[in-house]
Amino acid sequence: MSDASNNSDSDEQKDRVNKRSSTSGSATGPPNKTSKSWYQQPFNNNWLQEPELKDWIEADSKDKYIVRCKVCDCSLSNINKSSLLTYKMTQKHVKNFELKQQMTNIKTFFTTTKPPSLREQVAKAELLLVAFMAEHNIPFSQADHLVEVMKKMFPDSNVAKYIQMKRTKSSYVMQDGIAREEKEDITKICQNNKFSLIIDESTDISITQILAVVVRYYDEKKCQVVDVFLIVLRLKIQLQKDCIIR
Numbered sequence: 001m002s003d004a005s006n007n008s009d010s011d012e013q014k015d016r017v018n019k020r021s022s023t024s025g026s027a028t029g030p031p032n033k034t035s036k037s038w039y040q041q042p043f044n045n046n047w048l049q050e051p052e053l054k055d056w057i058e059a060d061s062k063d064k065y066i067v068r069c070k071v072c073d074c075s076l077s078n079i080n081k082s083s084l085l086t087y088k089m090t091q092k093h094v095k096n097f098e099l100k101q102q103m104t105n106i107k108t109f110f111t112t113t114k115p116p117s118l119r120e121q122v123a124k125a126e127l128l129l130v131a132f133m134a135e136h137n138i139p140f141s142q143a144d145h146l147v148e149v150m151k152k153m154f155p156d157s158n159v160a161k162y163i164q165m166k167r168t169k170s171s172y173v174m175q176d177g178i179a180r181e182e183k184e185d186i187t188k189i190c191q192n193n194k195f196s197l198i199i200d201e202s203t204d205i206s207i208t209q210i211l212a213v214v215v216r217y218y219d220e221k222k223c224q225v226v227d228v229f230l231i232v233l234r235l236k237i238q239l240q241k242d243c244i245i246r
């Protein structure tokens with residue numbers, strides 16, 4: 001590491017020769033008591049690679065002869081590497097640095113900085129696709145074609161490239177994934193809240209008697225009464241009209 005600044009700055013540096021006594025806010029005392037003047041050093045970008053400096057210094061946008069301390073939120077003038085290292089050991093800076101680190105530790109409890117992996121992104125896309133098809137009554141058999149079209153539509157997408165979602169997997173993901181999770185959630189709600197059941201019997205195309213069960217309850221998050229579909233039961237006997245299930 002060298003404290004020398006860029007050569008391109010040398011002319012300007014000569015213009016910025018200062019008397020030590022005439023400056024204020026210096027990071028440290030005079031580097032050498034015998035010298036009466038010295039060259040001001042501009043911010044050196046190499047410092048941002050220095051392990052002892054990179055965490056807390058930044059350049060000043062207006063004055064290149066100033067170093068900003070991010071920890072104490074203050075400006076330092078008359079800087080060079082050794083003066084910065086001396087400043088780093090001051091009581092004020094050490095204390096602020098410790099406080100800042102504690103704050104950062106607390107923050108990590110609330111934020112997850114890790115971006116989702118490709119595998120997670122693909123899984124999310126597959127779930128969204130199946131949920132979309134179910135919500136809009138699109139037959140799962142269409143998944144075979146839809147996924148192929150999407151791969152052609154988004155050739156630059158890694159997620160589209162790895163989506164594998166044909167009709168068999170679609171119905172599996174819906175029945176054993178999304179629907180099972182939903183059913184468990186609704187069951188838990190019913191265990192802890194007052195609710196009513198709405199049932200409707202009908203006959204499907206294979207002449208099977210089916211009974212749709214819908215749960216009505218008060219959703220505390222939405223602050224309103226909601227109806228959610230719970231299950232379809234296959235019936236062995238036909239229910240009497242106006243029969244009440246208790």
Ligand SMILES: [Zn+2]
Pocket residue numbers: 069070071072073092093096
């Ligand atoms: Zn500081």
